[in-house]
Structures are given as structure tokens and as C-alpha cells.
Amino acid sequence: MINLDTLNLDKVDPAGLYHDIANIGKNLYEGWESGYKLPVPSHYVKCKKIVFTGMGGSGLAARLVISLTKKSSRLPIQIxxxxxxxNYVDNETLLVAISYSGSTEETLETFIEGYKRGARLIAFGTGGKLEELARKYQVPFFRHQQNICKQPRMTISRHLGAMLAILNKLGATEIDSRNILKTVQILENTYTSSWGFNIPSENNLAKKIAKEAFDKIPVIWAAEHLDEVAHCYKSLFNENAKTMSYYEPLPEMNHKSLAGSEFPKPLIRNIYHIFLASQFTHPQNQKRVKITAEFYKKRKYATEVVLFNEADSPLTEIILSLSLGAFVSFYLASLYGIDPTPIEAISDFKEKLNG
Amino acid sequence: MINLDTLNLDKVDPAGLYHDIANIGKNLYEGWESGYKLPVPSHYVKCKKIVFTGMGGSGLAARLVISLTKKSSRLPIQIxxxxxxxNYVDNETLLVAISYSGSTEETLETFIEGYKRGARLIAFGTGGKLEELARKYQVPFFRHQQNICKQPRMTISRHLGAMLAILNKLGATEIDSRNILKTVQILENTYTSSWGFNIPSENNLAKKIAKEAFDKIPVIWAAEHLDEVAHCYKSLFNENAKTMSYYEPLPEMNHKSLAGSEFPKPLIRNIYHIFLASQFTHPQNQKRVKITAEFYKKRKYATEVVLFNEADSPLTEIILSLSLGAFVSFYLASLYGIDPTPIEAISDFKEKLNG
Structure with a gap:
């Protein structure tokens, strides 16, 4: 196995994806500040439903917004x-469309349809057709600079910050600026001392998990505000490490997947169950994480339970878990000997689809 | 490998789960008729949001309702x-709680909370605490006879029929009785001639898929009204065949999972991608199914594309696909040499959780 402590960063990561991962905290805060500055028409405040549209990496931040606010939101919110x-998307709906490239066909189609229905529109991206439409429709466009590796999936924390700021301005959420700042601070302390490139394997949780995940399928479990973080892990593992990966929301999958743990017997050694534990979920969900991990361990599956004692809010747990997963996906790519940035399989597919 | 053409049904299936599978069509129709007969207070008609609550097998029918109606529904609808x-569940929300046993702790907690918020309540089940609460709250209780194998997952088509009838009565959906009848008729013709126990392997699609799935992880792909059918496949494969299984909604997972198809290389031969194709989805989604299947085939994965030319509506596609998946899960259990009915892993887990 490749030694993660002697990697040449410029060589294994020519596009600089590592730096985007290291910037997750900084980008969250910058997104939050920029989101507050985006002018939003005053009649948007009175919307009755919130719908995000976005695909793949461009949809990840919206998923985290939903995870974080689904319990507290006074409005139905979905992606x-x-x-x-x-059919229920109408002129009382806030419709937020996100496409990093500005050319994602699904997102453009829903944005145009939303306009026809009189929805209150906001678009996120770096330009392209989506920006043209936003200009034509005279609706807010949240533009951000390209990130370092130029991959939609690495916009996640910047978009998350911006979306929370915008929803705050509209009165749909109540996130405190201090919570954002504190989260960034806790993350910086944690990752630089625990998951960074220079921290040797024996003290590095991200490297440890990556090594265990090598030649296994990582399956990530989480409940409530962390369930879409588990989805992000799948996404980052797929796109950065080019590995199969799945996620299992709790408590729901206790009622299904546990039964499906017997077969195929030869593959038990090739599955790695990772649990994102929480201090802030329903007490029974906290217990479920613990007992589910024991369940799989007893059946000889590789397991790992991650809990951040230093987190002081659900948002902090989301950001710490996300950062850890991003580092793991980076190290796992290195173990497989591949560049984490390009995703040729998806580019080839898109060509075939529209060729 | 066990010969599926010489199984002794009484021996491999003492609880009679096979008969519940064979009754999927009949139960759909009976559910539809009973649903229409359930008295529902007239003020329920004016609800503004629909929320189902239910776990595992008890939630499957609600997922299919959402899949079928999410495009056409004039109200936000979710599970x-x-x-x-x-937070947005209020006195303008129709809250439908489903618990087969009547004792599912998550569902009871949400039902009680829904009552406190003045939501318009309906409960589904066979009795237990949920029925007691429904009686106490004086709200409609949809009771149904135990199915043959007494497993929540096999209530799926009966509950689906009943829920569609109730939503129709409330004006939230517009399903035609003839569509239900036609669906049942097409299903009866198809399964008895193609997937039944007595149809030999060489002409039996369900047996063919089960044999290919043996010692592999089945991963099911589908778009739009079929995406929750893919979820049901995972559930039935987990619970009946006790095998790992995952599902991938389209078009979303084109943007993620394709990238994650390179590693772990030794497991490529152990994954089986099953695609539920459709005549009724967006043309690009039809194309996506085809190209995604080709993508995996080219990379040496086992693949199967299922399309029902005889289906004349999205509902018929849902029911035909569901029935096929249920038969596959049954045959796969037989290949693994296990009884499809008991799910001891989940019962043990529940004891630990509350012990």
C-alpha cells in the first residue's frame, strides 16, 4: 500500500483539490458573507415553499441546508x-437553481419552468446559460469565483454559507453569525491538528479511515442533520476516490439493511460501515448508531464510529464530518494511485447522452 | 446452485410469503375498494400539505404514492x-401514519406530535397502540386483515391502493378506477405466464435475475415514478433474501456513481446493476437508463435492463416492476437456502435498542 506520509502533493494532486478541501471552513465563512450581500427582492420574503434544483456536486450544499433546517423550517423545503x-411549484415558491457550469440540462429545464410558473427565482453558479437566463429574467444570480480545482463538488461549503445567509435574510431560518464563526474556528483547530497532510498516519483519523476503506466499499450511516453528510461522503468517495460507495439514513435503514447483512457471505470482508455519530440527535438515534455499529462489528464487518466531542452545534457537526470525509476521499484516491480531480467517466457519459 | 424448478414450496416457504407476492394485484384492488369506503372527515379536503410517517416495510406504500404523484400533486407531499x-406540519397538514404492528416507536412519536399540532390525522395498521391512539383522537383508522406471512413489507400493494383511493377522495390525486383494474389484469397475465413458481427457469425472468444476483450485490437504478420502486427492491432484497442491496435514483446518480465505478477492482464481478426502464419518463431519462446500462456493461459489470412493453401507464409500470422484484427476492432467498419470512436480525436489534 502507498505510504500516505511521504506523498508529493504537487504530483498526486496537480489541480489542487487538496487546497479546496483545506479551505472548507474559510469558504463557508466567505459564502456566508457574500450571501448576505446578495440583493434579494423584498417580495421573496413571503414565499410559502422552498425548492432547490441542482444535480450532483452542485446540489450537495442544498442537501446540507435541508438536513440542517428540516426540523426547524417553518416552510416545506426540498430538492x-x-x-x-x-406541480405545486407556483408563484409562492422560492426556487433556487444551482449549476456550477451553468449548463446542466436538468437544472436549466426546471429553472425555465419555474420562471413560467412565476416562482421567485435565485440562481447560483459561475456563469454560462444559467447566468444568461438569470439576467434575462432579472433575478438574483449568486456568482462565485472558480474554486481551485474547478470542480462543482468543492463549492459545497461556500454555497452552504451563502444559502444559509439568504434563507436567514428571508426569515426562513435563524442561523447565528457567531455559530458560523465558531464552526470555522473549531474546524481549523481540528483538521490542522488531526487530518492534515503533514499529520502522520498513526495520529491521523482521515488517513486511518482511508487505509481501512482501501479495496472495500464504504457504506456511511447517519441520522437527522447528518444524513445528507453521509450522502456527501458517497459523492466525494465516488468522484474523488473513484470508488463505489453507498449511504444509509438512520433510523430508516435499521428497518431494512440489518436484515440484508447475511449475504453475499464472501463480500462481508469487503464492506466498511462508517457511522457519523452525533450529540444533537434524538437520544434513540444516538443509541441506534451505537447498536448498529456493534451489530456489524459482531458480524465481522469493518466498522468505524466518528463522533466530534468538540462540536457545539449541529452545524459544527455537519462541517467537521464533511471535512473529515473530504480528507478521507483525498487520501483514498492517493492509495488507489489516481488523481482525485478529473471525472472522465461522467464527462464521457454526458457526451454519449447528447452526442 | 439450488434448482429453482424443483423447489418444494411448503418446505422453503412455511409462512406463505410466496402467496402474498402472488396476491400483489388482488391486494391492490382490495386496498383501493376499502380505501374508498373509509370515512374521512370533510374538512380534511382543505389540507395544504401531505406528510406520511412510517418506517421500513410500513413506509413502502407511501413511498410509491409519492413516486407516482410527485409530478402531478397540487400539494407538497413527503414521507x-x-x-x-x-416544524411546518400544522393544522393544515394531512398526516398519515402507518405502522403494521401499531407499536413502531418513531411512528407513534410523530403521530402524537401531529395530534398536538392539530394536523388532520389518518392511521394505517392492524391494531396495537396506534389504533388505540386513533380511537382516542377520534380519527380514521384504516385496518386491514393480517396478510398471509404477517410481514409489514407485504402490505405494500394493499396500502398503495387504499392511499390512492383516500387521496382521490380528498381531491389530491386523480387516479381512475379503470387504471387500477387494468393494472391488476395486466399483472395477472404477466406474472402467471412469466415469473410464477411453475414457469421453468429458461422462460422465467425473475428466476434468471435471481440466479445472476446470487453472490452479487444487486444495485437497482430507476427514474421518476420508478425511483421508489428501486427503493422497494432494496428493501425486499434485504428482508426476503437477506442480501445487501442498494439503489440509485436517476438522473441524480449519473452525476456521482459513474465516477465511482473504478474501484475496488476485485469487486466489479460481484456487483449486479439492474435498471428499471420506462416508457413514460422524460425522454432524456429513458436515454440515460440505456446509456448507463451500456456504461456498466462495457466495464464488465453484470447488468440487466427491465422494460414492460405491456404497461399502459406509470402505475402499471410500478406494479409490474414491484411484482417482478418481489418474485426475484423470493427466488434469491431460495438460492441462499433460507426462509424468506423471518427477519431475526431486525427483531434482535429492536430488543437491544429497548432492552
Whole structure:
């Protein structure tokens, strides 16, 4: 196995994806500040439903917003990752479309349809057709600078910060600026001392998890505000490390997947169950994480339970877990001997789809 | 490998789960008729949001309702599979709680909370604490006879029929009785001639898929109204065949999972990608199914594309696909030499959770 403590960063990561990972905290704060500055028409405040549309990496931040606010939101809030909007999207709906490239066909189709229905529109991206439409429709466009590796998935914390700021301005959420600042501070302390490139394997949780995940399928479990973080892990493992990965929301998958733990017997040694534990979920969900991990361990599966004692809020748990997962995906790519940035399989697929 | 053409049904399936599978069509129709007969207070018609709560097998029918109606519904409609209701559940919300046993702790907690918020309640089940609460709150209780194998997952088509009938009565959906009848008729013709126990392997699609799935992890892909059918496959494979299984909604997972198809290389031969194709989805989603299957085939994965030319509506596609998946899960259990009915892993887990 490749030694993670002697990697040449310029060689294994020519596009600089590592630096985008290291910037997750900084980008969260910058996104938050920029989001507050985005002018949003005053009649947007009175919306009755919130719908995000976005695909793949461009949709990840919206998923985290939903995870964080689904319990507290006074409005129904959901994401559509498809070509078609639900019928109930109307002129009382805030529709936020996100496409990093500005050319994602599903997102453009829903944005145009949202306009026809009189929805209150906001667009996120770096330019392209989506920006043109936003200009034509005279609706807010949240532009951000390209990130270092130029991959949509690495916009996640910047978009998260911006979306929370915008929803705050509209009165849909109540996130405190101090919570954002504190989160960034805790993250900086944690990752630089625990997961960074220079921390040797024996003290580095991210490297440890990456080594265990090598030649296994990582399956990530989490509940409530962390369930979409588990989804992000799948996404980052797929796209950065080019490995299969799945996620299991709790408590739901206790009612299904546990039964499906017997077969195929030869693959038990190739599955790695990772649990994102929490101090802030329902007490029974905290217990479920513990007992589910024991369940799999007893059945000879590789398991890992991650809990951040230093987290002081659900948002902090989201950001710490996200950062850890991003570092793991980076190290796992290195173990597989591949560049984490390009995703040729998806580019080839898109060509075939529209060729 | 066990010969599926010489199974002794009484021996491999003492609880009679096979008969519940064979009754999927009949149960759909009976559920539809009973649902229409359930008295529902007239003020329920004016609800503004629909929320289902239910876990595992008890939530499957609600997932199919959402899949079928998400495009056409004039109201936001979603399922909560957790202990806590979103803040926006209020006295304008129709809250439908489903618990086969009547004792599922997550569902009871949300039902009680829904009552406190003045939501318009309906409960589904066979009795237990949930029925007691429904009686106490004086709200409709949809009771149904135990199914043959007494497993929540096999209530799926009966509950689906009943829920569609109730939503129809409330004006939230517009399903035609003839569509239900036609669906049942097409299903009966198809399964008895193609997937039944007596149809030999060489002409039996369900047996063919089960044999290919043996010692592999089945991963099911589908778009739009079929995406929750893919979820049901995972559930039935987990619970009936006791095998690991995952599902990938389209088009979203094109943006993620394709990148994650390179590693772990030794496991490529152990993954089986099953695609539920459709005549009724967005043309690009139809194309995506085809190209995604080709993508995996080219990379040496086992693949299967299922399309029902005989289906004449999205509902018919849902029911045909569901029935096929249920038969596959049954045959796969037989290949693994296990009884499909008991799910001891989940019962043991529940004891630990509350012990």
C-alpha cells in the first residue's frame, strides 16, 4: 500500500483539490458573507415553499441546508434533482437553481419552468446559460469565483454559507453569525491538528479511515442533520476516490439493511460501515448508531464510529464530518494511485447522452 | 446452485410469503375498494400539505404514492421516517401514519406530535397502540386483515391502493378506477405466464435475475415514478433474501456513481446493476437508463435492463416492476437456502435498542 506520509502533493494532486478541501471552513465563512450581500427582492420574503434544483456536486450544499433546517423550517423545503418540477411549484415558491457550469440540462429545464410558473427565482453558479437566463429574467444570480480545482463538488461549503445567509435574510431560518464563526474556528483547530497532510498516519483519523476503506466499499450511516453528510461522503468517495460507495439514513435503514447483512457471505470482508455519530440527535438515534455499529462489528464487518466531542452545534457537526470525509476521499484516491480531480467517466457519459 | 424448478414450496416457504407476492394485484384492488369506503372527515379536503410517517416495510406504500404523484400533486407531499416532524406540519397538514404492528416507536412519536399540532390525522395498521391512539383522537383508522406471512413489507400493494383511493377522495390525486383494474389484469397475465413458481427457469425472468444476483450485490437504478420502486427492491432484497442491496435514483446518480465505478477492482464481478426502464419518463431519462446500462456493461459489470412493453401507464409500470422484484427476492432467498419470512436480525436489534 502507498505510504500516505511521504506523498508529493504537487504530483498526486496537480489541480489542487487538496487546497479546496483545506479551505472548507474559510469558504463557508466567505459564502456566508457574500450571501448576505446578495440583493434579494423584498417580495421573496413571503414565499410559502422552498425548492432547490441542482444535480450532483452542485446540489450537495442544498442537501446540507435541508438536513440542517428540516426540523426547524417553518416552510416545506426540498430538492428536485430531475428535469421536471412538481406541480405545486407556483408563484409562492422560492426556487433556487444551482449549476456550477451553468449548463446542466436538468437544472436549466426546471429553472425555465419555474420562471413560467412565476416562482421567485435565485440562481447560483459561475456563469454560462444559467447566468444568461438569470439576467434575462432579472433575478438574483449568486456568482462565485472558480474554486481551485474547478470542480462543482468543492463549492459545497461556500454555497452552504451563502444559502444559509439568504434563507436567514428571508426569515426562513435563524442561523447565528457567531455559530458560523465558531464552526470555522473549531474546524481549523481540528483538521490542522488531526487530518492534515503533514499529520502522520498513526495520529491521523482521515488517513486511518482511508487505509481501512482501501479495496472495500464504504457504506456511511447517519441520522437527522447528518444524513445528507453521509450522502456527501458517497459523492466525494465516488468522484474523488473513484470508488463505489453507498449511504444509509438512520433510523430508516435499521428497518431494512440489518436484515440484508447475511449475504453475499464472501463480500462481508469487503464492506466498511462508517457511522457519523452525533450529540444533537434524538437520544434513540444516538443509541441506534451505537447498536448498529456493534451489530456489524459482531458480524465481522469493518466498522468505524466518528463522533466530534468538540462540536457545539449541529452545524459544527455537519462541517467537521464533511471535512473529515473530504480528507478521507483525498487520501483514498492517493492509495488507489489516481488523481482525485478529473471525472472522465461522467464527462464521457454526458457526451454519449447528447452526442 | 439450488434448482429453482424443483423447489418444494411448503418446505422453503412455511409462512406463505410466496402467496402474498402472488396476491400483489388482488391486494391492490382490495386496498383501493376499502380505501374508498373509509370515512374521512370533510374538512380534511382543505389540507395544504401531505406528510406520511412510517418506517421500513410500513413506509413502502407511501413511498410509491409519492413516486407516482410527485409530478402531478397540487400539494407538497413527503414521507418522514424519523422520530421528529418538520416544524411546518400544522393544522393544515394531512398526516398519515402507518405502522403494521401499531407499536413502531418513531411512528407513534410523530403521530402524537401531529395530534398536538392539530394536523388532520389518518392511521394505517392492524391494531396495537396506534389504533388505540386513533380511537382516542377520534380519527380514521384504516385496518386491514393480517396478510398471509404477517410481514409489514407485504402490505405494500394493499396500502398503495387504499392511499390512492383516500387521496382521490380528498381531491389530491386523480387516479381512475379503470387504471387500477387494468393494472391488476395486466399483472395477472404477466406474472402467471412469466415469473410464477411453475414457469421453468429458461422462460422465467425473475428466476434468471435471481440466479445472476446470487453472490452479487444487486444495485437497482430507476427514474421518476420508478425511483421508489428501486427503493422497494432494496428493501425486499434485504428482508426476503437477506442480501445487501442498494439503489440509485436517476438522473441524480449519473452525476456521482459513474465516477465511482473504478474501484475496488476485485469487486466489479460481484456487483449486479439492474435498471428499471420506462416508457413514460422524460425522454432524456429513458436515454440515460440505456446509456448507463451500456456504461456498466462495457466495464464488465453484470447488468440487466427491465422494460414492460405491456404497461399502459406509470402505475402499471410500478406494479409490474414491484411484482417482478418481489418474485426475484423470493427466488434469491431460495438460492441462499433460507426462509424468506423471518427477519431475526431486525427483531434482535429492536430488543437491544429497548432492552
Amino acid at each position: 428536485v434533482s430531475d428535469y421536471t418540477l412538481p | 418522514v421516517s424519523d422520530y421528529t416532524l418538520p
